Amino acid sequence: MSAAPFPPLRIGIGWDRHRMEEGRRCVLAGVEVRHASGPAGHSDGDVVLHALTDAILGAAGLDDLGTLFPDTDPRLRGAASDEFLREALARAESRGLRPVNVDIVIVADAPRIAPHRAAMRARLADLLGLPAECVNLKGKTTEVGETDRIEAYAVALLAGAPA
Numbered sequence: 792m793s794a795a796p797f798p799p800l801r802i803g804i805g806w807d808r809h810r811m812e813e814g815r816r817c818v819l820a821g822v823e824v825r826h827a828s829g830p831a832g833h834s835d836g837d838v839v840l841h842a843l844t845d846a847i848l849g850a851a852g853l854d855d856l857g858t859l860f861p862d863t864d865p866r867l868r869g870a871a872s873d874e875f876l877r878e879a880l881a882r883a884e885s886r887g888l889r890p891v892n893v894d895i896v897i898v899a900d901a902p903r904i905a906p907h908r909a910a911m912r913a914r915l916a917d918l919l920g921l922p923a924e925c926v927n928l929k930g931k932t933t934e935v936g937e938t939d940r941i942e943a944y945a946v947a948l949l950a951g952a953p954a
């Protein structure tokens with residue numbers, strides 16, 4: 792075997808689920824979607840950014856989202872979840888790690904994700920500093936009418952930046 796390969800590759804997984812509440816803003820992947828209900832939560836409830844942030848943190852071997860940003864912190868009430876992702880990326884960067892690509896599944900019977908998919912990819916690519924082709928995202932319906940909840944799964948691959 793030769794010496795340890797460089798760059799080191801690190802994979803992380805994240806998952807989140809929120810209840811959908813009537814009259815709440817519906818912000819998913821940092822994009823506001825017109826819908827009668829939105830994810831309930833202490834922050835803006837963006838399940839996609841929560842799952843993705845946990846995937847980044849996990850890949851970097853850091854504490855999880857709920858530990859870093861507790862929902863008991865009054866300063867985080869209504870917080871835009873892109874702040875969480877930015878902080879996770881900064882912490883990963885301080886360990887010499889940057890995202891390579893991410894893949895996300897949003898499980899929702901409503902709203903439909905497809906019409907917003909391109910905007911969500913562009914927004915995530917911007918936040919991650921990646922080209923859009925390195926950010927994948929798809930919506931899946933359950934076909935059992937689970938309109939009262941929304942879930943997101945994310946995997947993120949990070950690589951060590953060359954010194």
Ligand code: MG
Nearest residue numbers: 807808838841
């Ligand atoms: Mg959450």
